[in-house]
Amino acid sequence: xxxxxxxxxxxxxxxxxxxxxxxxxxxxxxxxxxxxxxxxxxxxxxxxxxxxxxxxxxxxxxxxxxxxxxxxxxxxxxxxxxxxxxxxxxxxxxxxxxxxxxxxxxxxxxxxxxxxxxxxxxxxxxxxxxxxxxxxxxxxxxxxxxxxxxxxxxxxxxxxxxxxxxxxxxxxxxxxxxxxxxxxxxxxxxxxxxxxxxxxxxxxxxxxxxxxxxxxxxxxxxxxxxxx
Amino acid sequence: xxxxxxxxxxxxxxxxxxxxxxxxxxxxxxxxxxxxxxxxxxxxxxxxxxxxxxxxxxxxxxxxxxxxxxxxxxxxxxxxxxxxxxxxxxxxxxxxxxxxxxxx
Numbered sequence: 319x320x321x322x323x324x325x326x327x328x329x330x331x332x333x334x335x336x337x338x339x340x341x342x343x344x345x346x347x348x349x350x351x352x353x354x355x356x357x358x359x360x361x362x363x364x365x366x367x368x369x370x371x372x373x374x375x376x377x378x379x380x381x382x383x384x385x386x387x388x389x390x391x392x393x394x395x396x397x398x399x400x401x402x403x404x405x406x407x408x409x410x411x412x413x414x415x416x417x418x419x420x421x422x423x424x425x426x427x428x429x430x431x432x433x434x435x436x437x438x439x440x441x442x443x444x445x446x447x448x449x450x451x452x453x454x455x456x457x458x459x460x461x462x463x464x465x466x467x468x469x470x471x472x473x474x475x476x477x478x479x480x481x482x483x484x485x486x487x488x489x490x491x492x493x494x495x496x497x498x499x500x501x502x503x504x505x506x507x508x509x510x511x512x513x514x515x516x517x518x519x520x521x522x523x524x525x526x527x528x529x530x531x532x533x534x535x536x537x538x539x540x541x542x543x544x545x546x
Numbered sequence: 547x548x549x550x551x552x553x554x555x556x557x558x559x560x561x562x563x564x565x566x567x568x569x570x571x572x573x574x575x576x577x578x579x580x581x582x583x584x585x586x587x588x589x590x591x592x593x594x595x596x597x598x599x600x601x602x603x604x605x606x607x608x609x610x611x612x613x614x615x616x617x618x619x620x621x622x623x624x625x626x627x628x629x630x631x632x633x634x635x636x637x638x639x640x641x642x643x644x645x646x647x648x649x650x
Binding site: 328363396402476481490525 | 551
């Protein structure tokens, strides 16, 4: 129970970022003709920020199937995140696993996996982080939908930097040796190049796969060196 | 009602991507795969940070954002704290914004 609260509290530094984007989302949802109630329903049911923004952009021009397929593609990065957190969830009841997966966001995943890496992680902490994000997102979306057109662009105030800065703080948990640093640098560079070349979130997926592959390769090389 | 059905479709698509690997790797994970998976978090986190700092709109721009994230990286390295990293990066962003008019 204490871990649950620790996880919930850990989301607080990220809250201004969630609120800023939640307000913007609520306003945009109204612009494509959602009622405030529908704006909240989407956040409560889907709970995937990037996919929701993209869906709003498509709402008036495409049908249901393209929207759902795009959602699937944007969220493919969660395959990588799910895979990397899976070994820590072994032995948990399937209900726990499905509950943790249901509310897993980029942010709560990052908080939880860094805590696991530091040896302090637990499924209660993960759930707390999930719940923290899951509560803030629809509430700020509702506020945005009710306030309407008065919402400024979060990037004007640098609020779009809160997530990347938070991820940076969590990244340090994985930079314990030179291989970890090499993985982060390579993946960061690949993601930047990927952003110029690939649509949507593909850069994250490609950089995540190649960067982590490089880590394994370096580790194998080091082992081979030692034993030879 | 139709909107609601699309929400459910989107939710199923999202949930599939979040759950399938947790379920698939729910038992014994082969050691090699496990070692590989340990490098996924730093790769994914770095991949989320760098484009947001250097190409927030999709093309390269060395702007206030880049300096703010660089300052954040220095704070992160020293403190390993999410809160301090965010405060340091945001303070840098605002400092640049306030000073920008004086430097044209």
